Amino acid sequence: MEVLKVSRVRVFSEVQIWAHKHLIHVVGLLLFTGLPFFSKDLFGWVAYVLGYPVALFIGGNVNSLGLEVARWLHRLAAIVLIAISAVVFFAEVPRAKKWRIWPKNVGREVRKLLDYYVHKKRVPFDKYNIGQIAWTWFVIIGIAVMIVTGLIMWFKPSMELVTVAHELHALGAALFMIGLVIHIYAAIGIPEHRPMVTAMFRTGDLPEEYLKEHHPLYYEVVRSERK
Structure with a gap:
C-alpha cells in the first residue's frame, strides 16, 4: 500500500526552538524566586522552602537564608536570561524581515x-x-x-x-x-x-x-x- 507523504513547511528556526525551550525553565525560576520579594506575606513560604535545607547544614534564620538563596538564584537565572537574549538577538536580527x-x-x-x-x-x-x-x-x-x-x-x-x-x-x-x-x-x-x-x-x-x-x-x- 502506498503511503502518502505530508508536505511540511519550516516555520521556526533552530535558535527559536532552542530559546523557547530554555526560556520556560529560566522564566519559571525567575518568577518563583521573585515571589517572596513581590510579597513576603503571600509568598514567604518560598523563602522558607529555599532556606530550610541550608539552615539544616549551617544554621541561622530559615527565612533570612531563604531570601538570600532566592536572591542569588534569581540573579543567576537573570544572567542566563541575558545570555539567551543575546544569542537570539544576534542570530535572529539579520532575519528580522522574515519575523x-x-x-x-x-x-x-x-x-x-x-x-x-x-x-x-x-x-x-x-x-x-x-x-x-x-x-x-x-x-x-x-x-x-x-x-x-x-x-x-x-x-x-x-x-x-x-x-x-x-x-x-x-x-x-x-x-x-x-x-x-x-x-x-x-x-x-x-x-x-x-x-x-x-x-x-x-x-x-x-x-x-x-x-x-x-x-x-x-x-x-x-x-x-x-x-
Whole structure:
C-alpha cells in the first residue's frame, strides 16, 4: 500500500526552538524566586522552602537564608536570561524581515481575531494573528525592561533609580504571570493551536495543509518563495 507523504513547511528556526525551550525553565525560576520579594506575606513560604535545607547544614534564620538563596538564584537565572537574549538577538536580527510581526492594519486584524475566536469564522491570518504579535512584542519589550530594572536593583546606582526600578520590575513580573497564563491556555487549550506548539518545541515545521487552512496569507508567501 502506498503511503502518502505530508508536505511540511519550516516555520521556526533552530535558535527559536532552542530559546523557547530554555526560556520556560529560566522564566519559571525567575518568577518563583521573585515571589517572596513581590510579597513576603503571600509568598514567604518560598523563602522558607529555599532556606530550610541550608539552615539544616549551617544554621541561622530559615527565612533570612531563604531570601538570600532566592536572591542569588534569581540573579543567576537573570544572567542566563541575558545570555539567551543575546544569542537570539544576534542570530535572529539579520532575519528580522522574515519575523512577520509587523501588523499593517491593527483595527482590521483585531476584527479578524474576533471573527475567528468569537464568531468561529474562517479568516485569513498571516504567520501570526494580532494576539500572537502583541504577545511577541510584549515579551521582547518586557524582557528588555526586566533586565534593565533588574540590573539597576542589583548594582544600585542611586536609591531614586532603585525605587522606580523596583516598582517597574514588580509590575512587569505581575503582567508576565498574567500573560503566561493566557499564552499557555491559548497554546494548549485551543486545539487548532496545538500543531504550533509541536512545531515550536520539537519539529520546527507544520503541515502544508495546516498553513493553508489556518494561516493562508503566510501560506501564499511560502508558495511564492518556492517559485
